[in-house]
Amino acid sequence: MKTNLPLSFNRRSFIKTSTLAGGGMLIGFNLFQACKPEVAPPIDISQLNFNDFNAFIKIADNGMVTIFSPNPEIGQGVKTAMPMLIAEELDVSWDKVHVVQGALDTKNFTRQVAGGSQSLRHGWEPLRQTGATARQMLINAAAVIWKVDPKECKTANGVITNSNGDMLGYGEVVKEAAALEVPENITLKEPKDFKIIGQDISNVDIDKIITGKPLYGMDYKEEGMAYASVLRPPAFGKKLIDFDDTAAKAITGVYDIIKFGDKIAVLAKDTWTAMKAKKALKANWEIDSKLESTEDHDRILTDLLNGEAFETLREDGDVKKAFIEADEVIERIYESPFLPHNCMEPMNFFADVTPEKVRLVGPIQTPAGTARRVADLLERAPEDVSVEMTRMGGGFGRRLYGDFALEVAEISKIAQKPVKLVYSREDDMTAGVYRPSIKYKIGVSIKDRKITGYHLKEASVNSNMYGLIPNFFPAGAIENYQVDVASYQSNISTGAWRAPYTNFLSFAEQSFFDELAEILEIDKIQLRLDLLQKVKGTTDDRIEYSPERLENVIKVAVDKSGWGSKNEGVFQGFSAYYCHNTHVAEVADVVLENEIPVVKKITCVVDCGIVVNPLGAKNQIEGGVIDGVGHAMYGNFSFNNGTPQDQNFNSYRLIRINETPIVETHFIESDIAPTGLGEPTLPPAGAAVANAIKAAKGIRVYKQPFIENMNNKAP
Amino acid sequence: MPIYKLKINGQSHSVEADPDTPLLWVLRDHLNMVGTKFGCGIGQCGACTVHVDGSATRSCLLVMSVVENMEITTIEGLSDDASHPVQQAWKEIDVPQCGYCQSGQIMSAAAFLIQNKNPNREEIRDAMSGNICRCASYNRIEKAVEVAADKMS
Ligand code: FES
Ligand code: FES
Numbered sequence: 064m065k066t067n068l069p070l071s072f073n074r075r076s077f078i079k080t081s082t083l084a085g086g087g088m089l090i091g092f093n094l095f096q097a098c099k100p101e102v103a104p105p106i107d108i109s110q111l112n113f114n115d116f117n118a119f120i121k122i123a124d125n126g127m128v129t130i131f132s133p134n135p136e137i138g139q140g141v142k143t144a145m146p147m148l149i150a151e152e153l154d155v156s157w158d159k160v161h162v163v164q165g166a167l168d169t170k171n172f173t174r175q176v177a178g179g180s181q182s183l184r185h186g187w188e189p190l191r192q193t194g195a196t197a198r199q200m201l202i203n204a205a206a207v208i209w210k211v212d213p214k215e216c217k218t219a220n221g222v223i224t225n226s227n228g229d230m231l232g233y234g235e236v237v238k239e240a241a242a243l244e245v246p247e248n249i250t251l252k253e254p255k256d257f258k259i260i261g262q263d264i265s266n267v268d269i270d271k272i273i274t275g276k277p278l279y280g281m282d283y284k285e286e287g288m289a290y291a292s293v294l295r296p297p298a299f300g301k302k303l304i305d306f307d308d309t310a311a312k313a314i315t316g317v318y319d320i321i322k323f324g325d326k327i328a329v330l331a332k333d334t335w336t337a338m339k340a341k342k343a344l345k346a347n348w349e350i351d352s353k354l355e356s357t358e359d360h361d362r363i364l365t366d367l368l369n370g371e372a373f374e375t376l377r378e379d380g381d382v383k384k385a386f387i388e389a390d391e392v393i394e395r396i397y398e399s400p401f402l403p404h405n406c407m408e409p410m411n412f413f414a415d416v417t418p419e420k421v422r423l424v425g426p427i428q429t430p431a432g433t434a435r436r437v438a439d440l441l442e443r444a445p446e447d448v449s450v451e452m453t454r455m456g457g458g459f460g461r462r463l464y465g466d467f468a469l470e471v472a473e474i475s476k477i478a479q480k481p482v483k484l485v486y487s488r489e490d491d492m493t494a495g496v497y498r499p500s501i502k503y504k505i506g507v508s509i510k511d512r513k514i515t516g517y518h519l520k521e522a523s524v525n526s527n528m529y530g531l532i533p534n535f536f537p538a539g540a541i542e543n544y545q546v547d548v549a550s551y552q553s554n555i556s557t558g559a560w561r562a563p564y565t566n567f568l569s570f571a572e573q574s575f576f577d578e579l580a581e582i583l584e585i586d587k588i589q590l591r592l593d594l595l596q597k598v599k600g601t602t603d604d605r606i607e608y609s610p611e612r613l614e615n616v617i618k619v620a621v622d623k624s625g626w627g628s629k630n631e632g633v634f635q636g637f638s639a640y641y642c643h644n645t646h647v648a649e650v651a652d653v654v655l656e657n658e659i660p661v662v663k664k665i666t667c668v669v670d671c672g673i674v675v676n677p678l679g680a681k682n683q684i685e686g687g688v689i690d691g692v693g694h695a696m697y698g699n700f701s702f703n704n705g706t707p708q709d710q711n712f713n714s715y716r717l718i719r720i721n722e723t724p725i726v727e728t729h730f731i732e733s734d735i736a737p738t739g740l741g742e743p744t745l746p747p748a749g750a751a752v753a754n755a756i757k758a759a760k761g762i763r764v765y766k767q768p769f770i771e772n773m774n775n776k777a778p
Numbered sequence: 779m780p781i782y783k784l785k786i787n788g789q790s791h792s793v794e795a796d797p798d799t800p801l802l803w804v805l806r807d808h809l810n811m812v813g814t815k816f817g818c819g820i821g822q823c824g825a826c827t828v829h830v831d832g833s834a835t836r837s838c839l840l841v842m843s844v845v846e847n848m849e850i851t852t853i854e855g856l857s858d859d860a861s862h863p864v865q866q867a868w869k870e871i872d873v874p875q876c877g878y879c880q881s882g883q884i885m886s887a888a889a890f891l892i893q894n895k896n897p898n899r900e901e902i903r904d905a906m907s908g909n910i911c912r913c914a915s916y917n918r919i920e921k922a923v924e925v926a927a928d929k930m931s
Binding site for chain 1: 779798799806807808810811812813814815816817818819820822823825852853854856860865868869872874875876877878879880881884903904906907909910911912913915916917918919920
C-alpha cells in the first residue's frame with residue numbers, strides 16, 4: 064500500500080522564527096513547501112499573515128503556547144487534532160496550548176481546504192516535525208546558557224532539564240532560541256512515547272459552544288453593516304423578468320433593494336426585516352432553459368445505464384468475453400435521489416467591499432479558491448481580497464462552494480456598505496449544490512460457480528466518479544473488471560456531498576455482494592474474504608486499499624458484533640468498505656417493530672492508522688454512521704419543473720435522536736500514519752442496514768430512501 | 779414601532795420592534811445574544827430553543843406581541859460560568875461536533891430534566907426528538923442527558 068504523504072522538505076527552509084516585539088518567540092511554518100529565503104515571521108503578533116506560512120506557533124515568555132491556524136473547522140475536530148500533533152513533539156502539556164483561528168490571505172495555499180478527510184493525513188508528518196524542531200531550538204538555547212551539550216538536556220511538560228539538575232521553562236529561553244539557526248535532522252518520537260497523541264482531548268471550542276458565545280458566521284457582525292436576504296429564481300431554469308418592490312420598501316427598516324443578475328437582494332436593519340421584506344417582493348419569472356423534474360432524471364439515467372455512451376475508467380481483462388462465456392449473468396440496478404446538505408447553520412457570509420480592499424468573513428471550506436473567484440468577479444487584484452474564516456455549523460461539502468460569498472461581495476459592492484448575507488432554511492434547501500441523483504448497474508458473470516467478470520456502470524447527473532474510486536474494492540479481485548460512467552448535463556447545481564460517490568456506491572456494491580452470496584449459496588463474509596485474498600500481493604499500484612487491512616476490519620467486525628449468534632428477533636447486515644484511505648466494516652442490528660425495520664445498533668470497526676484523538680475520532684465515526692443510516696433511510700429530494708419539492712424540515716426528513724442506533728466503535732490498533740475520519744464511516748452504513756432489512760423482512764432494497772422503497776422487488 | 783419590555787436572564791430590556799418579530803431575531807440582532815441559533819424558522823429543528831417561564835420554547839415562533847412579561851432564559855443565562863449540570867455533562871461527554879445545534883439541545887435538556895428528574899433512555903430520546911443535530915451527535919446527547927440527570931439528583 065502506498066502512503067502518498069506529500070513529504071520531502073528541508074527542515075531548515077520550512078520553518079522560520081522571529082522574536083516578538085512584546086516578548087516571546089514566533090515560529091512560522093509552511094507545511095508543504097519551502098519558505099522563500101527572504102520571508103520571516105512578523106515581530107508584531109497583530110501582523111500575522113498566512114501568505115508565506117500555513118500557521119504560527121507563539122511561545123510566550125510565560126511558557127504559554129499559542130497556535131494560530133487558519134485551517135477551517137467544520138466539526139471534524141481538526142482544530143483540536145492538528146495542534147495535538149505540534150504539542151506532542153514540542154513536549155508541552157495540552158493545557159498550556161491555546162488555539163486561535165487565524166485570518167487567511169490568499170497566496171500560497173496548499174491544502175487549505177477542509178474536505179476529503181485529508182487534513183490530518185497531510186499534516187501528520189510536517190506538524191510533528193515543526194513541533195520537534197521548535198523543541199530542539201529551545202533545548203539548544205538552554206544548552207548555550209548552561210554551556211552543556213544539548214544531548215544532555217531533556218524536556219517534559221514545557222520544562223528543560225539537564226543532568227546537573229538545572230531547570231529552565233520554555234518561556235525563559237525563547238529569546239535566545241529565536242536567534243538560533245533552525246536545526247536539521249530532528250528525530251520524531253516513537254508512537255509508544257506519545258503522551259498527547261492517543262489521549263482523549265475535548266473540542267477546543269467546547270466552553271464557547273456550551274455557553275453560546277459568538278463563533279459561527281451567523282454570529283458575526285460589524286458596526287454599520289446591513290443584513291441581506293436574497294430572492295432567487297423559484298426554479299432551476301427560470302430567470303427574472305421584472306419585479307415590484309413597493310410593498311417591500313414600505314416596511315420600516317428596509318434600506319435598499321438591489322437587483323443583481325437574476326436575483327434581488329433586500330438590505331435591512333436586521334435579519335428578520337430583510338427576510339420579511341423579501342417575502343413582500345413581487346417578481347415575475349420566465350422560462351430560460353428546460354424545467355426538469357425527477358421523473359425526467361429517472362428516465363434519462365435509466366436510458367443512460369442501458370445505452371452505450373460510456374466512458375471507461377478502468378478495464379482489466381475482457382469483461383465482454385467473460386459475460387459471453389458465463390453460465391449465468393446477474394445484474395442489479397441501484398438508485399439514489401438528489402440530496403441537499405442541510406448544514407445546521409444555513410449559508411451566510413459577510414463582505415465589505417471598498418475601493419481599498421475586499422474583506423470577507425464567514426464559514427467556508429475553500430477560502431483560497433473563493434477569494435480568487437471574488438477577485439475575478441469584482442475585477443480586483445488578488446491581494447486586495449482577504450478571507451477570514453469563522454467556525455462552521457456543518458459543511459458536508461456544501462461550504463466547498465463559495466456561491467454565497469460571491470453573492471454578498473457583489474451586493475456589498477453595489478450597496479457600498481458592509482453586508483451580511485443570511486440564507487433562510489428555504490433559501491439554503493432550494494439554492495443548493497446537491498448530491499446528484501445516481502444510478503448504478505452492477506453485473507457479474509458466473510462460470511463454474513466462480514465470479515469471472517464484474518461490470519460496474521454509473522449514470523449520474525452532471526458529473527461522475529473520479530480519482531481513485533474505480534480502483535477501490537473489488538478492483539484487483541476479479542480478473543475481468545470494468546468501470547464505465549456516463550452523465551447527463553442538468554441545469555440543477557450539483558457538487559460534493561460527504562464522501563462523494565462512495566456514499567452511494569458502497570451501498571450498491573455491498574448490497575450486491577450480499578445478494579450474490581445468497582445466489583451462489585456462499586457465506587456472505589467468506590465471499591468478501593475470498594475476493595480480498597486475490598488482491599494480496601498485487602503489483603497494481605493503482606490499488607490503494609490494503610486487502611490485509613480490509614480483511615482485518617471485517618474479521619474484527621464479525622467478532623465484535625456477535626455476527627451470526629444474535630438473539631431471535633435481531634437481524635444483522637454486514638458491509639465493509641475502503642475510501643478516504645480508511646478501512647471500515649459495519650454490522651447493523653435491526654429489529655422489527657410493527658413490521659417496520661428499526662436500526663438498533665451499528666458496530667463499526669475502523670482502521671484509520673494511529674488515532675490522534677479518540678474522543679474526537681469516535682464522535683466523527685458516530686456522526687458519519689448515523690448520517691449514513693439517516694440518509695439511506697429517509698433522505699429524499701425531488702424536483703418538479705425545476706422547483707425543489709422540499710424547502711424546510713417540515714417535509715424534508717432528517718434522522719432524529721429517537722430513530723438513532725447506538726454506534727459501537729472499535730479501532731484497529733496501529734502505528735501507521737493517521738487517515739481521515741470525516742467521511743469514510745458513512746458509505747458502508749446504508750448497505751449494512753439494507754442487508755439487515757433483507758434478513759429481517761426478506762425484502763431487498765435497491766433504492767434510497769429505504770423508508771419509501773422497502774417493498775420493492777428485484778428489477 | 780412599538781416598544782416591548784422583555785425580561786431575559788433576569789434582566790430587563792426594552793426593545794423597539796415590529797409586533798411580528800420573533801424573539802429569536804430580537805435576541806440575536808437587537809440584543810447581541812447570539813447563543814440562540816437560527817436553524818429553520820418554523821419550529822422544526824430546535825436550534826432556537828429558550829426557556830419561557832421554565833419550559834423549552836422555540837424562539838423562532840414566539841413573536842414580540844406575546845412575550846412581554848414572560849420570564850425568558852437563554853443559553854447565556856443558563857449559568858454564569860458554564861456550571862449548569864447540563865453544560866457540565868455536555869463538556870464531560872464532549873458532545874459537540876460542529877456545535878451549532880448544541881445550545882438548543884442544552885436548553886431542551888435542561889427544561890426536560892426539571893420535569894423528569896430520573897428519565898430512562900426512551901424518555902430522553904422522546905424528549906430530545908424535537909432537536910435536530912445534522913452532525914448526528916445523538917449518541918452523546920443521550921449519554922450527556924443521563925449524566926446531567928445524575929448530577930442533578
Ligand atoms: S429555528 Fe426555531 S425550531 Fe428551528
Ligand atoms: S453538532 Fe453540528 S448540528 Fe449538532
